[in-house]
Every structure is written in C-alpha cells, then in structure tokens.
Amino acid sequence: MEETHLxxxxxxxxLDRLLATTCDDLVVAxxxxxxxxxxxxxxxxxxxxxxxxxxxxxxxMRRIDGTWVxxxxxxxxxxxxxxxxxxxxxxxxxxxxxxxxxxxxxxVDGYYYRIxxxxxxxxxxxxxxxVDSCRDAWSDYRRVNDRFADAVAADADGDDLxxxxxxxxxxxxxxxxxxxxxxxxxxxxxxxxxxxxxxxxACPHREELLRGLLGNDLLxxxxxxxxxxxxxxxxxxxxxxxxxxxxGRVRYDGATTTVRAFPMGVPVDRIREQADSDEAVGFWAAxxxxxxxxxxxxVAVGVDRLDYTKGIxxxxxxxxHLLAERPRWRGEFTYVQVGTESRSDIPAYRRCQExxxxxxxxxxxxxxxxxxQPVVYTTEMLSNEALAxxxxxxxxxxxxxxxxxxxxxxxxxxxxxxxxxxALLLSDQAGAHDELGQWAVTVSPNDTTGFAxxxxxxxxxxxxxxxxxxxxxxxxxxxxxxxxxIRDVFGxxxxxxxxxx
Numbered sequence: 001m002e003e004t005h006l007x008x009x010x011x012x013x014x015l016d017r018l019l020a021t022t023c024d025d026l027v028v029a030x031x032x033x034x035x036x037x038x039x040x041x042x043x044x045x046x047x048x049x050x051x052x053x054x055x056x057x058x059x060x061m062r063r064i065d066g067t068w069v070x071x072x073x074x075x076x077x078x079x080x081x082x083x084x085x086x087x088x089x090x091x092x093x094x095x096x097x098x099x100x101x102x103x104x105x106x107x108v109d110g111y112y113y114r115i116x117x118x119x120x121x122x123x124x125x126x127x128x129x130x131v132d133s134c135r136d137a138w139s140d141y142r143r144v145n146d147r148f149a150d151a152v153a154a155d156a157d158g159d160d161l162x163x164x165x166x167x168x169x170x171x172x173x174x175x176x177x178x179x180x181x182x183x184x185x186x187x188x189x190x191x192x193x194x195x196x197x198x199x200x201x202a203c204p205h206r207e208e209l210l211r212g213l214l215g216n217d218l219l220x221x222x223x224x225x226x227x228x229x230x231x232x233x234x235x236x237x238x239x240x241x242x243x244x245x246x247x248g249r250v251r252y253d254g255a256t257t258t259v260r261a262f263p264m265g266v267p268v269d270r271i272r273e274q275a276d277s278d279e280a281v282g283f284w285a286a287x288x289x290x291x292x293x294x295x296x297x298x299v300a301v302g303v304d305r306l307d308y309t310k311g312i313x314x315x316x317x318x319x320x321h322l323l324a325e326r327p328r329w330r331g332e333f334t335y336v337q338v339g340t341e342s343r344s345d346i347p348a349y350r351r352c353q354e355x356x357x358x359x360x361x362x363x364x365x366x367x368x369x370x371x372x373q374p375v376v377y378t379t380e381m382l383s384n385e386a387l388a389x390x391x392x393x394x395x396x397x398x399x400x401x402x403x404x405x406x407x408x409x410x411x412x413x414x415x416x417x418x419x420x421x422x423a424l425l426l427s428d429q430a431g432a433h434d435e436l437g438q439w440a441v442t443v444s445p446n447d448t449t450g451f452a453x454x455x456x457x458x459x460x461x462x463x464x465x466x467x468x469x470x471x472x473x474x475x476x477x478x479x480x481x482x483x484x485x486i487r488d489v490f491g492x493x494x495x496x497x498x499x500x501x
Contacts, residue, residue, distance in 0.1 A: 018487060019064050022494050023161035023185065026066035029152050029172065030165035031112065033070035034058045035089045035098060037077045044076045046091055052408055053165070053191065055267065056482040062095040069151045071108075072100030099151055103144060110140025112168070115205075117343055120167045123203045124192045125309045125403040130348040133204050142171060145212075149175030158182030161493060164216075166191045171208065174215025177255075187218040187493055189262070192405040193431065194226040197233045210237050214252045218493055220262040222406040222431040227259045258496060262488050263435050264406050265481040271388055271415040280389030283382075287390070291376045293334050298459055300335045300425075301394035303387060303409050304401075305342040306379075308352040311400040311427060311445040312337065316359040316375070318400075318443075318451030323367045323374060326456055330367055333459065335398070336376045336390065391416035396458050398425045399432070400445045406431040410440075414473045423458040423466050424473060436476065439469040 019026070034054050036047040049055040061068055072078065072085070077100055081087045085102070088094035103111070114137035122130040149172045156162050156176070162184050164172055173186045190213075200206060210233060213219055221227050227248060234250055235243040242251035248259040274280060293299065304310040319335055339356060343349045360377045367374045382390070391397065397413040407430040414424060414436075426433050426440035433442065441461075443454040461469075 014487070016063065018490050018494065019060070022490050022497070023064075024159040025156075025161075026061065026064045027069065027152050027156045027160060027162045027184075028057055028061060028066065028165065029069040029148050029162070029169060030054075030057075031071055031116075031168035033072060033074075033077075033098060033100065034061070034068060035087075035091075036074035037080050037087075038074045039076045044080060047074070048090065052266070053264070053482075056486060057165075059483075060486055062090070062093065065096050067097045067099055067155045069099045069101065069148060069155075071103055073103075078102070099155070101144075101147055101151060107140050107144055110134070110137035111144040113343070113345060115141035116168050117346060118348075119203065119205070120170070120209075121192065121309075122348075123200060124167065124195055124405075126193075126195050126199050127308065127348075127403070128199065128202050130308065131202065135204065138205060145169055145171035146175060148172045149179060152176050153179040156180055156182075156184040158184060160184045162186045163489075164188040171212035172215075174212045177215045185218075185493060185497065186216050187220070187489070188213065188216045189220045189489070190226070190405075191222070191264070193403055194221055194230045194233070196229050197236045200229070200233045201237065206233075206237055210234055210241075211253075214238075214241070214250055214255070214257045216257050217255075217496060218489075219257055219259050220489060220492075221259070222261065222263055223434045224261045225434070226405075226431070227261050230259055258492070260492055262485055262492075263431070263480060264408070264485045265477065265483075266408050266411045266415055267483075268415045268478045268481040271384075271412055272418055274385045274388035275392045275416040275418050277385045277388070279383065279385035280392065282389075283386040284389040284393045287386075288393075291336075292371070292373070293336075293376065294372070297331075297372075298329075298333045298396075299394045300333070300396040300398050300455070300459075301338070301390055301413075302335070302398045302400075303338045303390075303412075304340070306339045306349065306353045306356060307342055308348055309401055309403050311402040311429075312339070313352070313355050313359055314402065314445045314448070314451070315398055315400045316356070316363060317448050318455060319375065320359075320363050320366070321448050322452040322455050323363070325452065329456075329459070330374070331369065331372045334372075334374060334376060336394070337378070338382060338387070338390070339377065339379050340381070341379055387412070388416045392418060394422060396423050396425060396455070398455070399430060400425070400427040400443055400451070401430050402427070402445050404430040404432070408432075410436060411477050414470070414477045417470055417474065420467050420470045420474065421463065422470055423461055424470075425454055425458050435480070436473060439472045439476075 114134040118132040250257045391413045399410040410432045424440040441458045
C-alpha cells in the first residue's frame with residue numbers, strides 16, 4: 001500500500017523544524033497499531049496503514065524516530081518482536097519503534113468491546129438507548145489503560161512528547177503523569193464527539209473519565225462545540241475544577257489542561273493520485289459493467305462502516321421516498337452503498353447490519369426491474385484506489401451520520417473529485433459540516449422528506465453552481481489536509497511550552 005508523504009519540500013522543512021523544536025522524542029499510544037503482522041500461507045505478511053489518522057501519524061513517526069505503543073492483535077505479531085516486545089517499522093526502513101502490548105481475550109472483551117464500544121461510543125454519540133453499564137468490565141478498561149501508561153512512561157522523559165489517541169485511553173494521561181520520573185508534555189486527541197453535559201452525565205464512569213482526561217497538558221477535539229461541551233461537563237461534573245471557558249483552560253489537581261479544536265483533514269495529494277491511477281479507472285469500468293449500471297445513469301455513493309451512528313437506514317428511507325415521490329429517477333438513478341462490517345459481536349451493530357440488508361432488498365424489490373437495480377450494495381473490501389475511482393465517478397456523495405466526530409469520507413470524496421463536477425450531501429450532525437457545510441447540500445438525517453428533497457436538489461443542481469461549490473470544497477480540503485492538522489497540533493504544543501518558560 002502506498003505510504004502517506006508530506007506534500008512539498010517547503011512543508012517538509014517546516015514540519016521538520018517544528019518537530020525538532022517541540023520534543024526530543026515522540027511517544028504515540030493508540031488502540032490500533034500502524035503495522036500488523038499476519039500469517040499468509042505460512043509466510044508473514046505486513047498490513048500497512050492505508051489512510052486516515054494511522055497513515056498520517058505514521059508519516060510523522062518516520063521522520064522523528066519515536067516509539068508507538070499499541071495493542072498487538074495480528075496473529076504473527078508475537079513472532080517478529082524482540083525480547084522487549086518491540087519491532088522496528090516499516091520493515092524496509094526501520095524508521096521507528098513499535099511497542100506491542102498483549103491483551104487477553106477477557107481484556108479485549110471488557111476494555112474494547114464493552115467499555116469502549118458499548119459505553120463510551122454510544123454516550124459520546126448521544127445513543128443512550130444502546131448504552132450498557134458494563135460495570136464488571138470497567139476493571140478491564142482501567143487495567144488496560146494502566147498497562148498502556150506503564151509502557152508509555154517507561155519511554156518518555158521530560159523533553160519528550162506523549163501523544164495519546166482517542167477514547168480507548170481516556171484514563172492513561174493522568175496515569176502517565178503520575179508514573180513518569182520526569183514531566184513529559186502529554187497531549188491527547190479525541191476523535192469522536194463530546195456530548196453535552198445533559199448527555200454525558202448518563203455515563204456511569206463520568207467522574208473518573210473527566211479526571212483522567214485532565215491529566216493532559218493539551219486535549220484536542222475536532223470542532224469548537226465539542227470543546228464547549230467538554231468544558232461544560234468538567235464544570236458540572238467536577239466542582240473543584242476551575243474552568244475558564246474563554247481561554248479553554250481548566251485548572252485541576254495542581255495542573256492546567258488546555259482544550260483546543262483541531263479539525264482533522266485527509267492526505268489530499270495521495271487521494272488525488274489514487275483517483276488518477278489506472279487501478280481506479282479499471283475498477284470503475286469493471287464495477288459498472290458487473291453491476292449493470294448504465295453509463296447514462298446518475299450515480300450517488302455512500303461509504304461507511306456498518307455502524308448505527310452512520311445513518312444508513314435513514315438514508316435508505318430517504319432514497320425510497322425519493323423514488324416514490326419523484327418517479328423521474330426510477331431507472332435513471334443508482335445509489336451505491338459500500339458497507340464495512342464492524343463490531344458484529346455487539347447486538348446494536350448486528351441489528352444495524354441486518355436492517356441495512358433488509359432495507360436494500362425492500363427498495364430493490366419495490367423499484368427494481370430486470371434491467372436496473374436502484375441500490376447496489378456491497379460489503380466487499382475495496383482498495384484505496386478502487387474507492388477513489390468510485391468517488392471520482394459518482395455524481396453525488398451522501399454522507400449522513402446521525403452523529404459523527406468529524407467524518408473523513410466527506411473530505412476523501414472531495415479530494416478524489418478531481419473533475420470538479422460532483423456534489424456533496426452532508427449531515428448537519430457531522431463535525432465536517434462545521435467546516436464544509438456552506439458549500440455542501442445540508443441534510444437532517446431523520447427528516448425523511450427533507451432528506452429526499454435534498455438528494456433531488458443535489459442531482460438537479462445547475463452545472464455552474466455544482467462546480468462553484470465543489471471548487472470551494474476542494475480548495476478548503478486541500479488547505480486543511482492531514483499535514484495541516486498535525487502542524488496545528490504541534491504548533492499548539494510549542495506555544496504551551498513557550499508560555500511556561
């Protein structure tokens with residue numbers, strides 16, 4: 001898989017200087033590892049970071065020769081590490097160290113499947129009906145965070161930067177601070193929404209989570225309203241914390257945490273190259289032929305994990321309403337849904353996956369003909385080049401989560417739309433809407449009638465208006481790509497360091 005590289009010599013030099021002046025060493029910790037070793041017919045194969053956050057962080061780590069601590073979940077991971085459970089990555093470069101932690105089945109079930117994804121995920125996405133108290137699993141979550149903190153603290157000293165990722169490690173920053181002999185800078189990026197206090201107070205572990213996150217020097221969310229929600233939660237949930245909403249600072253337990261918004265981007269140049277690749281062209285030609293998609297048909301696309309927060313059933317309801325109320329689109333419009341199965345052991349996810357399959361079948365039974373199926377549904381794993389080809393050739397992307405921290409699919413679609421004649425339909429519940437909403441066609445995912453009307457509006461939009469909007473979207477996404485996000489995070493850390501001198 002092609003690696004993410006920083007896009008220009010000038011940007012390279014600027015980021016090198018920023019990294020060099022921010023820390024002596026970088027220690028990243030995340031649930032997901034950047035490289036995964038698996039057996040393939042007896043030989044060891046390496047899964048490499050394909051995109052998004054992992055690929056962006058990998059690009060930074062390869063420049064700074066740091067340490068990345070992560071759960072080793074590959075079946076060949078243990079075969080390639082040394083006596084300290086470390087392996088140099090990437091295999092051909094030995095640019096930095098991957099420190100693997102081994103988790104038992106019980107720890108994975110309690111820490112990952114139960115607390116992370118049956119408590120924190122639904123609470124933060126305001127899906128309180130799916131929250132499970134999982135009280136007996138909290139000890140697993142604490143223990144795994146404890147183990148991550150031990151591994152990080154062993155590698156970090158006073159001139160280093162510790163950068164924790166996401167909701168799986170909400171307790172780790174305070175534990176790192178308590179166990180480090182020196183005082184490294186500790187930062188954390190939270191990649192899902194932070195809800196209002198009225199929602200977050202339903203979390204059975206709210207006080208311990210807030211205390212854990214206030215172990216950070218810098219805590220980053222994707223958009224300002226999540227920062228505001230977090231500060232409100234701290235003020236209401238920890239009465240002894242001093243919250244300054246104007247500066248985004250919290251004074252607690254003798255330390256200060258700065259809360260900032262860092263909207264995350266995508267590797268734009270790499271996606272453009274993929275969209276222009278021969279593989280992308282070939283995939284689309286074969287996909288259209290194999291799925292009997294007429295070349296004259298208007299095409300919309302959705303690419304999602306099969307997760308109840310992504311709003312796929314609501315999207316399909318809107319598509320059915322469109323076809324029922326706007327007969328002109330019958331036989332003239334195809335919706336392609338790419339779904340990736342996710343967390344199928346969790347009942348709420350399994351029910352979502354079953355409902356999506358049922359809704360697709362019902363719509364095709366109602367409006368399909370021998371020559372045309374209005375919905376093309378696949379759970380096949382597609383390469384990045386194939387996805388880019390699908391994005392490029394779709395007239396419309398439908399990104400309609402009922403709640404989403406940012407949503408990178410919207411930005412990937414824009415980056416891949418190199419011809420500039422497509423449209424983005426975007427939920428007002430996605431963090432990305434805060435950045436892109438003025439140029440997208442906005443939809444409220446639970447308003448079926450309005451949703452259908454928005455699809456019709458996007459498909460019938462005048463060519464010059466569609467191009468004007470897409471040109472603005474592409475310019476914004478290019479100027480705020482993943483390298484820009486990384487520079488913003490490190491720049492804020494450097495500013496905090498300068499303020500302490």
